[in-house]
Amino acid sequence: MKAGGHMPKKRPNIPESVKRQIRQRCGFGCVICGLPLYEYEHIVEWASVKRHDPNEMTLLCPTHHAEKTRGLLPVAEVNSANQDPFNYRSGRPEAFPLRYSGDSCLVSMGGGTWRQDFTQDATVPLLVIRGCSVIEVKRQDERLLLSLRIYSKQVKLLLQIAENELTFSASSWDVELVGRKLTIRGGVRDILAQIEFRTPDEIVITRGVFAFGGSQIRVEPDHIFLQEYNIRMEGYSARTNGGSALRFD
Ligand SMILES: [Zn+2]
Structure with missing residues (x-):
């Protein structure tokens, strides 16, 4: 028997109601560019926060998600776009x-x-x-x-x-x-x-x-x-x- 180890906490799925709250707040598209192809993204990474709080999450398209993951897209910029998402700012969602x-x-x-x-x-x-x-x-x-x-x-x-x-x-x-x-x-x-x-x-x-x-x-x-x-x-x-x-x- 192995003693002392502990199982890493498994990341639960994001509940549908939480996803909907995020979509509604973000204007149904990437907060940076408005594209309706997106991922539900923790602004501060999951590993640190370990919870799915809709107020701490945002929508990013695959390109902007990859930029953020690599550190090319500063978190401060994601935060400001999250406060003022593209699809609400532009008044017209991206085609x-x-x-x-x-x-x-x-x-x-x-x-x-x-x-x-x-x-x-x-x-x-x-x-x-x-x-x-x-x-x-x-x-x-x-x-x-x-x-x-x-x-x-x-x-x-x-x-x-x-x-x-x-x-x-x-x-x-x-x-x-x-x-x-x-x-x-x-x-x-x-x-x-x-x-x-x-x-x-x-x-x-x-x-x-x-x-x-x-x-x-x-x-x-x-x-x-x-x-x-x-x-x-x-x-x-x-x-x-x-x-x-x-x-x-
Ligand atoms: Zn984008």
Whole structure:
């Protein structure tokens, strides 16, 4: 029997509620640059503090985390960014580039799917409400450039993709990018929008609202609902290589 030794204290996982408090305080992105790809970082290292106190932690992207770990990014600078995070300071979160490409794209939402094939460079409106395209895909030089806007039911803009540049509102209750899935919440168990970016060619929208000119299309996990026409659509599928797949005028 070995005597006198003691087991090193295992670092527990950060509780989800603590992670959320940190995200909310930091504006859902790296406090230095705003990128929504980040790690939960102890400002003073875990080895010294040995606790997950949300007030002693911050969000740093992989680059800024590595800079801090190497001592290239001074702790004082992390502290001041933590007091005044980029996404709140700039008033607009940093755009995150989505990498869609190829000759075909698949949009899945509300349990239905449609595929758009491209034979040449073109801009195709995939979903049109009252003459305005709310989902648009453009093929240009082997790239697929996706554009859409997702709102809450109260018509507050939650997120925008403009030719693959993703931005979201830092005034939402919670925004979280886990793996390829972005979730925006209005409260506990209240998912306002959920999208998975299955690059290079697929986008999956599980929840959210498309709005234009007083009209709304609500996406739920198993159907889409057209408020104005009181139509519920489920299990549809379409494949097109010209024109728009869904049009509501
Ligand atoms: Zn950063």
